[in-house]
Amino acid sequence: MTCEQARWFSETFAQLVRNVGQAVLGKDEVVRLVLTAMLAPGHVLLEDAPGTGKTSLARATAATVQGSSTRIQFTPDLLPSDVTGVTIYEQSTRTFEFHQGPVFANFVLADEINRASPKTQSAMLEVMEEGRVTVDGISHEVADPFMVIATQNPLEHAGTYRLPEAQLDRFLMKLSLGFPDHASSMQILAGAALRDRSSRLGPRIALHAVSDMTRLAETVHVDPAVLAYVSRLMEETRLAPEVRAGVSIRGALGLVRAVKVWAAANGRHFVTPDDVKHLAGHVWLHRFVLESEAEFDGVTAQAIMTRILREVAAPQARQQVA
Known part of the structure; x- marks a missing residue:
């Protein structure tokens, strides 16, 4: 990535943040993180109390990109075929035809994903990792780009099923919105007549541009010393006595992809150790x-991660060559 490309990336990213920020007021940092995951590319799990804007954030992100979006309300009686689709015998043609489920979209909002049974939750594993669905032994590719934004409520556990570690590992980031500050709350209350702010948003970027930004972010320079720093942090999470299972190589790869996007979003064509610490x-x-x-x-x-970041020395800054 050149300096000019980094500036273009940063300006385009800022436009996306402003657009989503019209629907999710006062949460620019979380919006930047969600968009970073989108361009990494990866999936996001939003865990927060009811009424904090999780669904609005997901809808606003989908509305900002000129692509298809679907919403799946997860319930205990939801079947895997309700998510992925089903093969139906068509008597007129005497053939079996595959009818796509709601997962075949660019943006899939999985609302209250922890309310579905483990069997239905597992139906999302393959599509989140490999971008395809296998039904009756036949694989079907989903849309490109593809992103799952899932929500769950950490307060009410009655009738819910905890997400297994294998599925949590498929999410690039787990974020929390939190309640808005006083100024944002006043602005939201003043516009109480508008029930869904995301419905007024228009797309700011085409699908092919998302793919272009993703490929461009892959060219951000990561110094071998920074890669060694990420590897050292990963190893320390496994060695911590309080941790039974630390970060996998998938998690380390996800962090590297994310920090590349984060660096480009800040107008840089190289990654710094501070990017790693931040994400x-x-x-x-x-x-x-x-x-x-x-x-x-x-x-x-959080306490373990803070201790590891404090104890593992970050590589020294060096002069970057344009």
Whole structure:
């Protein structure tokens, strides 16, 4: 990536952030993280209390890109075929035809994903990782680009099914919106007549441009010292005594892809150790599996990640060549 390309990337990224920010007020940092995941590319899990704007953020992100979007309301009686699609025998043609499910879209909003049974949740695993669905032994490619934005409520656990670690690992980031600040709350209340702000958003970028930005972000320079820093952090998550299972190589690869996009979004054609520090928690915390004794003692993944970032020395800054 050249300096000129980095400036174009940063300006385009800022336009996307402003567009989504019209629907999700006062949450520019979370919006930037979601868009970073989109361009990495990867999927996002939004975990927060009801009424914080999780669905609005997902809809606004989809509306910003000129592509198709679907919404799946996960319930205990939802079947895997309700997500992926089903093969039906057509008597008129005497052939079996595949009828696509809602997962065949550029943006899939999986609302309250933890309310579906584990069998239905597992139907999302293949499509999230490989971008295809296999039904009756036949693979069907989904749209490109493809992104799943899932939501779940951490407060009410009655009738819910905890996402298994294998599925959590498919999400590039796990984010939380939180409640808006006072100024944003006043602005939201003043526009109470507008129930869905995302419905007024228009696309700011075409689908092919998303793919172009993704390929461009892949050319961001990552110094071998920064890669070694990521590898060292990954190893430390596995060696921590409170952690039963640390970050996988998939998680490390996801972090590298994410920091490349983050650097380009900030107008740089190279990654710095600060980029890694800023995104490590968002990309890795949901991948930690803590020992039961540590959880009982109140140890959190955030505390472990903070300690690792403090103890592992970051590579020294060096002069970057344009």
